[in-house]
Amino acid sequence: MSLPLNTSSTPKAENAYRVMVVDDSAVIRGLLTRMLENDPKVSVIESVSNGEIAIKRIATLDVDVVVLDIEMPVMDGLTALPKLLEAKPGVQIIMASTLTRKNAEISFKAMRLGAADYIPKPTSSGELTKADDFKYELVEKVKALGRVARTARHAPLPSGASATVAKTGAAGQSPAQSPAGKAADPIRRTTGGLYANKEISLRTTAIARPDILAIGSSTGGPQALFDVLGNLGVVSQPVVITQHMPATFTALLAEHIGRISQMPSKEGEDGEAIRGGRIYLAPGGYHMVFEKKGTDTIIRLNQEPPENFCRPAVDPMLRSLSKIYGSHLLVLILTGMGSDGLRGSEVVTTAGGSVIAQDEHTSVVWGMPGAVATAGLCSAVLPIKEMAAHVRQLVLRSAA
Structure with missing residues (x-):
């Protein structure tokens, strides 16, 4: 299912980075959305519960970054990843998962398939709420990869954002x-x-x-x-x-x-x-x-x-x-x-x-x-x- 867009009291910069959050837990989606929405240069425009819905929705949306959970019903993150990249070329995808060896293996495979990065989630919503390091890492990675997406298509950046650290080609490409x-x-x-x-x-x-x-x-x-x-x-x-x-x-x-x-x-x-x-x-x-x-x-x-x-x-x-x-x-x-x-x-x-x-x-x-x-x-x-x-x-x- 798709959640209503988050209404944040944080004033948004012009051309804020546009993010889709994909996670089967409504609680986790809400927490991630609030963390991201607290930054004026980030706007969560969609929040959905599995990869299948994400693929359907992303084709109709202007999205810079997707935060994609690995373990989900209907369609998991690894299955959805190449389909999302095909539906929205240039979108930057961050794989999100709890810190297990199995999920680490899947994250490495996802990066070989085109994911830009990964972020390990704390194991519970209570830990997630208190995890300041996770909040910082999530927001900074979204903004850094948002710059990548915008610069690649020569789109305007949020007010005050710099383009000098973004790339125009994928890692490892000539x-x-x-x-x-x-x-x-x-x-x-x-x-x-x-x-x-x-x-x-x-x-x-x-x-x-x-x-x-x-x-x-x-x-x-x-x-x-x-x-x-x-x-x-x-x-x-x-x-x-x-x-x-x-x-x-x-x-x-x-x-x-x-x-x-x-x-x-x-x-x-x-x-x-x-x-x-x-x-x-x-x-x-x-x-x-x-x-x-x-x-x-x-x-x-x-x-x-x-x-x-x-x-x-x-x-x-x-x-x-x-x-x-x-x-x-x-x-x-x-x-x-x-x-x-x-x-x-x-x-x-x-x-x-x-x-x-x-x-x-x-x-x-x-x-x-x-x-x-x-x-x-x-x-x-x-x-x-x-x-x-x-x-x-x-x-x-x-x-x-």
Whole structure:
């Protein structure tokens, strides 16, 4: 069934992002709607109880973002997903589910089928009502992906919203495959210049032989990580990753990376010495930092306060690595909303290390990579399909 539109007392910005909520629980739909409607740049225009109704309704509505539950009667979210994308090309879909391994597996599959992101729901309506972190994440993801949808079709943004972090093509697509139909200028991509309406200056200092590769990512990150690590082959350096994800998801992500990569992959463990040719992922709920102990680099996990609203966060990882590796640290900042990784990258470049950012055209959200790129911290700003080859070239050339 379809619920009446929410009537919110929050004054709405002109051209507020338009959202459909799909969940079989009327209570949950109401809670999600109220959370979203409290933001002036978000308007919930439809609320329905299953995927079948959503498909019928979306064809007649101007919708930017769908928040789609996974487990529903009549038609579940995974079945509805491709049909929604076919009925409304360009709509951005966030999968929502309780935090179980089964639902995490389904969420990964959904992202491979075209979902833009996922959000883990608290297990009960009582927990949901009190979950401030969930409210923040939900609203911010809806707004970030709303910008994506609007920018792709050149539609106006809500009053005061910026378009500089939104993409015009799907993550992992080459520029030629992008709905925008035009490739990014390769000269500007590699040498700086005007990019995303901002001037980018690239660092031209020589890159020392990397002794470790660190990667930070968020929204759209799993697919970007699969692309980079699936094409990187075996390298002699350790690879350490902070991806914004909850615990069940990070364990599963490490397994998926291990399947597509030629290197072993696992969640990092406190006190573990990292080794070359292996991949270590920060566990959900913990910052992963590093310390030197004799000749070993040791993982330290902590639950210090979130940074940039995230735990794990990229910044503490980069700060700790910079102290150990200095100019021999190579950092990749991949797709993600917000600016986590910016302050850490400043520390990295000050110590002589190098930073490469994913370009806007292939990022789901050009927040994190856009922040480091426009701050002038990068030695290169590259499409995701070029990253693995570029890293291998740096390692092999520097080692020669």
